[in-house]
Amino acid sequence: MDKRKRNLILNGLAVAALFGVLLAFDQFGTNYQVRILNNMAIFITLAVSYNLVNGICGILHLGPNAFITVGAYTSALLTLSPAEKQMTFIIEPLIWPLSVMQAPFVVSLLAGGILATIFAFLISFPVFRVRGDYLAIVTLGFGEVVRVLCNAFQSVTNGPLGLKGLHPHTNLWWSWGIAVLTIVLVTKLVNSSFGRAMKAIREDETAARAMGIDPFKQLLLAFLISAFFSGVAGGLLAHLITTISPTLFTFFLTFNLLMMIVVGGLGSTTGAVLGAALFAWGGEALRIVESPIDLGFFTIPGIPGMRMVVFSLLLMIVIIFARRGLMGRNELSWDGLMGKLKVMAR
């Protein structure tokens, strides 16, 4: 059988299997399980799009929380009805065009993504003038600036109070649908000539430039696409949690994303997916270390915050001892899997 055809069929089967699993959880799963699955899908979207910049292009960008914030606020402001907005904005009323606008969920998600992209475009000029550590700090700076602005512009974001009472539009179908879409599009991009150019820049920017690649154009492309999906995921996140405030989108969020893609393997899309899934699941599983453990004769008191200690230790251990993470720069692919199976069958 033709390899392409086989892969297409297998991909179709995998999506169908995912659909079945989701259907099962949608029908019979507890709220808690559905919540974790939703988180997982949003993290996957975020990690895959983040990995496009950090892993594939090899630049350390520390401001995805800015895009997520822009996406979350845009989409939240669009789905709330004018009456609800009037109730929420008690200190300063919402400025005019936003106060009367209302849009369906899909439109609001798209708008979140587009606005995040526009924001990314605006900051790209200062960001890509520098490389390496400076780029990391500048993007970190933009993330902080966005948070400060969210606190300050009360007539748009309701300041530190945040937005409350969003409709819980996000369900398994939306979150996983977008996650699958992101994976497919990012994979297509990475395997295209654009993706090869990005990887060339990662390996050696000077050499890539000598080959006629314009680094600014390629990096900008990756940056904008990454921002778009981060924005959409921000919208999903807002409608999952139903309450957003600036404290939700601190550098902490970026740190978590960074951890997912480092553990998964910088530069591997499937690695990012694995990292995100592990994080969503592991974050819940690790609640054990925070809750009291009863040993019968005496109880170890739960230590809140212990999870973050474990996470940051894990990040350091992975980066020091296993820099390639779970996947390195390799991808899980049907070709690879079939090859393994054939070897085993022999």
Added chain:
Amino acid sequence: MQQIINGISLGSLYALVAIGYTMVYGILRLINFAHGDLLMFAAYAAIYGMTLFALPWTLSFPLAVLLTGVMGILLDRAAYKPLRDAPRISLLISAIGASFLLENLALVMLGGVPKGFPRPEVFAKVIEVLGVRVQVLTIYTPLVTLVLLLGLLFIIYRTKVGMAMRAASRDFETTRLMGINLDRIIGITFLLGSMLAAAGGIMWAMKYPQVNPFMGVFPGLKAFIAAVLGGIGNILGAVVGGFLLGLGEILIVALVPGLAQYRDALAFFVLILVLLFRPTGLMGEPIIDKS
């Protein structure tokens, strides 16, 4: 006038912390994200020295500074040394991880409730200088900074170790070929940088007597910006940058009170402008890529 004194005082704190950043960056080309957390560590060490062990501040402060210096060396050995030959991005990620680890360890072990800093009487007095009433601390801070800075400059420009440090920041390989134990030099760099950060941290804690596990984040970031503003890798530049940033922050808020909310964003704005128009900073030399 009052504001200028405050600005100089804040600026000298930024300068103290910025020196540590700039020294480490000069040698390792690494932004030591955990540097700000060393400041937090020093503040806690000083508190526990005074409350738990009932030491007088004259003993507790130097001890805290020393402990932080040792902590800086440990940080380097644990988080950065295994990655000497790794790509820079790995080093940076390790630094971010170390920073989060320190913060959260402090959170778990010491609790998230802010602790008051028992300010010694000597520093809390209010005196009148040039017609304005200021806390003694506000005057002492720049003086202490000046003394420490002179000491540091002496070490760097008049001793053998300092010469080795300057050589290492020029060219790693050649320095190694000259028979210099680089790990020792890097260790000393971390020791000195961390001790300065500790001095800054203790004075910071006396200025804003609220000690919590995340107190080091903002001073750290701003001190880094000060270092970039002055030209990273350049010690005098870090000092100048620190003073400029401190004065700028205080004066802008004093002159245009409406901007107070944006104070924290201002520093990043400055950073972006510097990187756009003069990436090497005010006093920096062209950046040599040591890869």
